[in-house]
Amino acid sequence: xxxxxxxxxxxxxxxxxxxxxxxxxxxxxxxxxxxxxxxxxxxxxxxxxxxxxxxxxxxxxxxxxxxxxxxxxxxxxxxxxxxxxxxxxxxxxxxxxxxxxxxxxxxxxxxxxxxxxxxxxxxxxxxxxxxxxxxxxxxxxxxxxxxxxxxxxxxxxxxxxxxxxxxxxxxxxxxxxxxxxxxxxxxxxxxxxxxxxxxxxxxxxxxxxxxxxxxxxxxxxxxxxxxxxxxxxxxxxxxxxxxxxxxxxxxxxxxxxxxxxxxxxxxxxxxxxxxxxxxxxxxxxxxxxxxxxxxxxxxxxxxxxxxxxxxxxxxxxxxxxxxxxxxxxxxxxxxxxxxxxxxxxxxxxxxxxxxxxxxxxxxxxxxxxxxxxxxxxxxxxxxxxxxxx
Amino acid sequence: xxxxxxxxxxxxxxxxxxxxxxxxxxxxxxxxxxxxxxxxxxxxxxxxxxxxxxxxxxxxxxxxxxxxxxxxxxxxxxxxxxxxxxxxxxxxxxxxxxxxxxxxxxxxxxxxxxxxxxxxxxxxxxxxxxxxxxxxxxxxxxxxxxxxxxxxxxxxxxxxxxxxxxxxxxxxxxxxxxxxxxxxxxxxxxxxxxxxxxxxxxxxxxxxxxxxxxxxxxx
Numbered sequence: 001x002x003x004x005x006x007x008x009x010x011x012x013x014x015x016x017x018x019x020x021x022x023x024x025x026x027x028x029x030x031x032x033x034x035x036x037x038x039x040x041x042x043x044x045x046x047x048x049x050x051x052x053x054x055x056x057x058x059x060x061x062x063x064x065x066x067x068x069x070x071x072x073x074x075x076x077x078x079x080x081x082x083x084x085x086x087x088x089x090x091x092x093x094x095x096x097x098x099x100x101x102x103x104x105x106x107x108x109x110x111x112x113x114x115x116x117x118x119x120x121x122x123x124x125x126x127x128x129x130x131x132x133x134x135x136x137x138x139x140x141x142x143x144x145x146x147x148x149x150x151x152x153x154x155x156x157x158x159x160x161x162x163x164x165x166x167x168x169x170x171x172x173x174x175x176x177x178x179x180x181x182x183x184x185x186x187x188x189x190x191x192x193x194x195x196x197x198x199x200x201x202x203x204x205x206x207x208x209x210x211x212x213x214x215x216x217x218x219x220x221x222x223x224x225x226x227x228x229x230x231x232x233x234x235x236x237x238x239x240x241x242x243x244x245x246x247x248x249x250x251x252x253x254x255x256x257x258x259x260x261x262x263x264x265x266x267x268x269x270x271x272x273x274x275x276x277x278x279x280x281x282x283x284x285x286x287x288x289x290x291x292x293x294x295x296x297x298x299x300x301x302x303x304x305x306x307x308x309x310x311x312x313x314x315x316x317x318x319x320x321x322x323x324x325x326x327x328x329x330x331x332x333x334x335x336x337x338x339x340x341x342x343x344x345x346x347x348x349x350x351x352x353x354x355x356x357x358x359x360x361x362x363x364x365x366x367x368x369x370x371x372x373x374x375x376x377x378x379x380x381x382x383x384x385x386x387x388x389x
Numbered sequence: 390x391x392x393x394x395x396x397x398x399x400x401x402x403x404x405x406x407x408x409x410x411x412x413x414x415x416x417x418x419x420x421x422x423x424x425x426x427x428x429x430x431x432x433x434x435x436x437x438x439x440x441x442x443x444x445x446x447x448x449x450x451x452x453x454x455x456x457x458x459x460x461x462x463x464x465x466x467x468x469x470x471x472x473x474x475x476x477x478x479x480x481x482x483x484x485x486x487x488x489x490x491x492x493x494x495x496x497x498x499x500x501x502x503x504x505x506x507x508x509x510x511x512x513x514x515x516x517x518x519x520x521x522x523x524x525x526x527x528x529x530x531x532x533x534x535x536x537x538x539x540x541x542x543x544x545x546x547x548x549x550x551x552x553x554x555x556x557x558x559x560x561x562x563x564x565x566x567x568x569x570x571x572x573x574x575x576x577x578x579x580x581x582x583x584x585x586x587x588x589x590x591x592x593x594x595x596x597x598x599x600x601x602x603x604x605x606x607x608x
Contacts (some may be wrong), residue, residue, distance in 0.1 A: 293535040301576045304559040304576070306559075317428065320596045324574065324598065
């Protein structure tokens, strides 16, 4: 049973091959493609109902998608004139629907291909260039387009110069053995330069050579200074000088972030503050206190006979006490001078030195551990949201 | 003849035996010798009767724990009168003192003492119990201590006399430490008030200046 309906024989790529139109280019490839949507009459009714209801069911961009699908289907069914009309609807400024850049590029691409098919290479070139200018990575798949279309497209690329960088996906690399690959493109032969710029404006060239077409530019995460790129936002700047069109240059850029993936580093111990150290000198009052101790004994020695002794015995006892009193005064004065000349708290100085040594040793150990951790640092490179240097 | 009312009793150097290193955990033994000049005064209603002279003695101090010290001391000598009417007398003393340190520089002390005063005519024996405290802050970074002490003598028994009604003591001085060597220079004073007998009050007072040197073991 033929489930493709009455038109199938005239619309399939095999049928095209039999007719002879476009068959030399497309028949060997398109036969492998999945068949188009069912052609049962009921399906057509459902499809029409969908078209009617679509504006209420989907957004404006979905309508553009549908239009593109229908137009591509018509194009593939060799209804080129009808397809052209629909593609023009998509790129028309008066279209009521939202058209994304990708959709517009697709429309331009098919418009160019359609014109090339119709034998209008100049018009085709105009559309192809419009597509290339919007998306330099646009290309005509050899499976879907004829050699003639690709020839016109290639000619359009020679007449249009553009440089582009393909967006990246989140990638994790070991900078010692791996690298991240940026895919860049020039539409034709050019001197291509690529550099990674940091947020501070430091530029690290990573590529400079002649290029034509797509090229992979590797980067191992090391900046021109020789340091591993620290975490932050970076910008890949690609600049090309056309070899075919004099004085024609173009550039592209890509923002991305770099993160370090490694075990967390341990902070070194902070400097020892006043609360962490013992006082290393006596307070200024210490000398006075020494004097007070000596004088205290001297005063006590002379006062004891008066305060504790009998009044009638006080005289001779005071004579003995005076010897100690003189000693006390002498010791007090010597203690005062001695303290001023020996103001260091030696045990505290030793203890503080020990604490400083312990801290320094611990910090050295932490630094060693951190260096070991940093040696295993992996870079996680992700596309950035455009916040760059 | 003047009666031997000179109840000779004085308190000599009990706290000198308290080592400055009491805070050490290690047991230390400190033998010391000392020489003192003693001035003894008695008033039995006829005025000041004064005798004085040097005495020699020794003391051994043991610190079994960080917060305690025990000392035993003994000395003897002859005291001469300041006039021909006053008899020369020989004195001897033996004392046991215990100290407990509330802080490294503050000690509570208790002492038990036996003394004898001998003249050609009589011998008088004293037995007394003393309690007191000593404050000894360090100076010269611990190379010396200033010493201030005060105490009471709540119980005293004197042969031939009623017990004193009031007895106190006080002292001030320095203790020096240099390596294993210890030294001290102390002034001390004791006062005794006796009940009135035969219509006359009796009072005695003894002032002493002592110089001491010793060696601490282990060094």
